[in-house]
Amino acid sequence: MAYESVKVEKPLSLILLPILSVFTFFSAWELIVDTGIVPSTMLAAPSAVIKLFLIKLTDPNPDGAILAAHAWTSGKEAFIGYLLSLAFGLPLGLLMGWFTVVRGLARPIFELIRPIPPIAWIPLTIFWFGIGIEGKVFIIWLGGVVPCVINAFVGVRMTNPTLIQMARTYGASDWQIFVQLCIPSALPMVFGALQIALVCCWVNLVGAELLAADQGLGYLISMGRRLALPDMVVLGMVCVGFVGAVIGYAIERLECRLLAGIRR
Amino acid sequence: MKSADYASSQYICLERDNMNTPKIVCQNISKIFIQKGTQRVHVLQDISLEVRDNEFLVILGPGQCGKSTLLRIIAGLETPSEGTVLLDGQTVTKPGPDRGLVFQSYMLFAWRTVMGNVEMGPKLNGVPKAERRKIAQHYINLVGLQKFENHYPHQLSGGMKQRVGIARAYANGPQVMLLDEPFGQLDAQTRIFMEQETERIWQTEKRTVLFVTNNIDEAIFLADRIVSLEGKLPGRMASVYDIDLPRPREHTDMKFLHLRQMITDASTLTL
Numbered sequence: 030m031a032y033e034s035v036k037v038e039k040p041l042s043l044i045l046l047p048i049l050s051v052f053t054f055f056s057a058w059e060l061i062v063d064t065g066i067v068p069s070t071m072l073a074a075p076s077a078v079i080k081l082f083l084i085k086l087t088d089p090n091p092d093g094a095i096l097a098a099h100a101w102t103s104g105k106e107a108f109i110g111y112l113l114s115l116a117f118g119l120p121l122g123l124l125m126g127w128f129t130v131v132r133g134l135a136r137p138i139f140e141l142i143r144p145i146p147p148i149a150w151i152p153l154t155i156f157w158f159g160i161g162i163e164g165k166v167f168i169i170w171l172g173g174v175v176p177c178v179i180n181a182f183v184g185v186r187m188t189n190p191t192l193i194q195m196a197r198t199y200g201a202s203d204w205q206i207f208v209q210l211c212i213p214s215a216l217p218m219v220f221g222a223l224q225i226a227l228v229c230c231w232v233n234l235v236g237a238e239l240l241a242a243d244q245g246l247g248y249l250i251s252m253g254r255r256l257a258l259p260d261m262v263v264l265g266m267v268c269v270g271f272v273g274a275v276i277g278y279a280i281e282r283l284e285c286r287l288l289a290g291i292r293r
Numbered sequence: 294m295k296s297a298d299y300a301s302s303q304y305i306c307l308e309r310d311n312m313n314t315p316k317i318v319c320q321n322i323s324k325i326f327i328q329k330g331t332q333r334v335h336v337l338q339d340i341s342l343e344v345r346d347n348e349f350l351v352i353l354g355p356g357q358c359g360k361s362t363l364l365r366i367i368a369g370l371e372t373p374s375e376g377t378v379l380l381d382g383q384t385v386t387k388p389g390p391d392r393g394l395v396f397q398s399y400m401l402f403a404w405r406t407v408m409g410n411v412e413m414g415p416k417l418n419g420v421p422k423a424e425r426r427k428i429a430q431h432y433i434n435l436v437g438l439q440k441f442e443n444h445y446p447h448q449l450s451g452g453m454k455q456r457v458g459i460a461r462a463y464a465n466g467p468q469v470m471l472l473d474e475p476f477g478q479l480d481a482q483t484r485i486f487m488e489q490e491t492e493r494i495w496q497t498e499k500r501t502v503l504f505v506t507n508n509i510d511e512a513i514f515l516a517d518r519i520v521s522l523e524g525k526l527p528g529r530m531a532s533v534y535d536i537d538l539p540r541p542r543e544h545t546d547m548k549f550l551h552l553r554q555m556i557t558d559a560s561t562l563t564l
Contacts, residue, residue: 194370195400198388199414199465209417213404 073260078267081260092252092261094244100268103234103245106162110169111230117170118177118226119219125178126185126215127207139178147171148236160241165234172233173226180222184215220284224277231273246272314382315343316501317367317469322376323527324362336362338527340376342520344469347499351516353506355560359528360505364473367503368394380469390414393462393500397474399454401446407433407457408442414465425464432460435494452483459494469501476511485544488514492541509560513552514542524560532559 055075061067062074069077085096094102124131125139147168158164188211196206238247246269253261324337336359344350354360365371367378369388378385380392388394393414401410408426411433415425433442436456446454455475462470475491476484488511495502495515506512512519519534534556538548 189400191396191398192400192402194388195394195396196417198368198370198390198392198394199417200388200390201417205417210402213402216404 069259070257071259073263077260078263081264082267085264091256091258092249096249096264096268099244099246099249099265100272103238103247103269104272106165106238106245107169107230107234109162110166110234111173111227113166113170114173114177114226114230115223118174119181119222121174122178122181122222123185123207123212123215123219126182126188127203127211143175147233148240151237151240154237155241160243164241165237165245168237169230169233172229176225176229177222180218180225181215184218185211187218188214216287220280220287223280223284227276227280228273231269231276235269316346316348316381317344317503318379319343319363319367320376320379322363322366322373322378324359324366324371325374335527337366337373338529340522340528340530342530342533344501344503347501349495349502349504349515349517351504351506351512351519352522353509353512353519353556354522354528354531355507355524357526358522358524359526360507360522361473363522363528364471364503364505367469368392368471370394390418390465391467392469392471393465393467395455395458395462395470395472395475397477399446399451399458399478401454401457401461403446406443406445407438407449410446410457411460411464413461418465428466429460429464432463435463435497436460437490450483451479452487455479455487456490459491463494463498463500467500469503472502472504474505474507477507484508484511489541491515496540509553509556510544513538513549513556514544519556521556521560 059074059076062069062072062077073081082096087095089095089098121131121135125135126132150168150171151164154164154167158167185207192210192214193206196210201209234245235247235250238245239251242248242251246265249268250262250265253259253263253265319340319342322337322340323335326334326336328334340363342350352360352363362371366373367380367385369385369392372386402413405413408429412425412429415428420428430442433439436459438453438456438460441449441453446457449457458475459470459472476487479487491504492515504512504515513536516534516536519536521531521534522528523531534552536552538546538552542549
């Protein structure tokens with residue numbers, strides 16, 4: 030076709046301004062702590078956090094594990110909970126969107142459970158599972174299921190009704206319409222769910238680990254509080270943010286590749 | 294043209310059986326919609342018409358006169374409030390593969406290629422892959438989209454999208470083609486070209502066609518017969534015109550212009 034690819038330069042301000050803002054933010058933070066405006070017992074300076082980061086790469090003291098082990102534990106819990114919430118929430122949401130029976134049965138229970146924050150389940154999960162991985166996976170799963178169900182449900186409900194009629198004129202059965210029309214139509218919303226559910230899972234992971242854990246990034250934060258080490262608290266926070274951002278970026282790339290055909 | 298056999302064989306038999314009976318009969322069709330729970334909107338009133346086998350019938354009328362509703366009733370997507378639609382003597386109650394529908398807004402599957410869209414009908418009905426590919430390819434060629442089989446709808450122009458819509462309807466092997474303002478979204482030049490293409494396609498593979506339009510030129514250019522509806526609700530039959538101009542027709546032919554004048558004068562538009 031008569032399309033030529035043209036390289037468009039990103040405006041210089043969009044490259045320089047983010048660098049400037051990040052640089053200013055960290056310098057100000059460092060200065061506030063170094064000059065003693067905020068005492069170092071209340072907030073750790075970036076330099077202290079970096080120093081601790083380098084130490085924690087190899088030293089399991091004082092909290093019992095090196096940083097990689099914490100990140101690995103958290104990542105494993107979050108990943109299992111996340112996958113389980115996708116495996117359960119997406120099919121349920123999709124089916125609720127198309128089949129009246131499923132909607133009628135599942136909706137009231139879902140609406141009752143949905144407003145309860147997953148963190149509120151922590152005491153019960155400690156009764157049930159102790160402080161092992163199962164309890165945390167359960168909390169993470171609860172947090173991830175809700176956006177999965179809602180997005181998949183809405184995605185199916187938003188299927189163009191004329192397309193459904195069109196499929197009917199071609200003799201498609203209910204199940205064929207669901208599989209070949211509603212699910213592809215819902216895909217953009219489903220991919221939105223992958224992102225939102227990940228955030229929910231990750232947030233609930235930290236919540237769960239703050240209260241019931243013996244390892245993990247959330248545990249690192251709570252140990253930092255107990256040992257009165259603000260640099261450890263901040264390090265834990267930074268790691269949670271960084272790992273979450275990396276996973277989010279990976280999912281976005283995946284979505285771009287899978288949905289290439291649908292983009293207009 | 295071996296691959297055409299699948300679609301055309303069934304209708305040839307029917308043609309022999311029903312040489313003189315009409316293909317579609319609409320008997321006293323009325324339609325009342327209930328809007329917002331309580332409001333009654335009378336859309337169609339007492340429409341009776343017969344469509345002959347392999348006839349190109351155009352339903353002509355301005356916007357909001359119920360012509361699309363009439364087509365949707367014949368398609369089986371709406372039920373008439375009164376009256377019945379008979380297809381080959383059988384009452385129409387729901388959509389079926391014997392009627393292929395082409396929508397104004399294309400209605401293609403954005404996530405499927407041209408081939409994937411055209412082979413949809415046979416695929417849904419369980420035709421094996423090799424065979425449905427052959428059928429689809431035949432109709433893709435018929436509408437002039439060869440080399441575009443692997444393109445996605447967003448890579449096509451409006452005219453090409455509607456060609457896909459027409460090929461898709463044909464590929465399902467319908468006896469009747471129902472086209473609902475298929476070229477309403479196209480620019481004027483593409484529209485005229487697509488009208489010529491429609492005529493060519495119809496001449497190559499004849500079907501009974503019901504074509505809804507608001508464009509008088511388009512109606513005269515394509516129709517064996519024009520049924521015009523009144524320009525206000527409820528839609529009633531205004532008049533029927535037999536168009537016996539030789540095909541292909543010329544928009545500037547004197548007889549064409551004369552007919553155009555006559556139909557324009559007869560249509561009353563009340564704002």
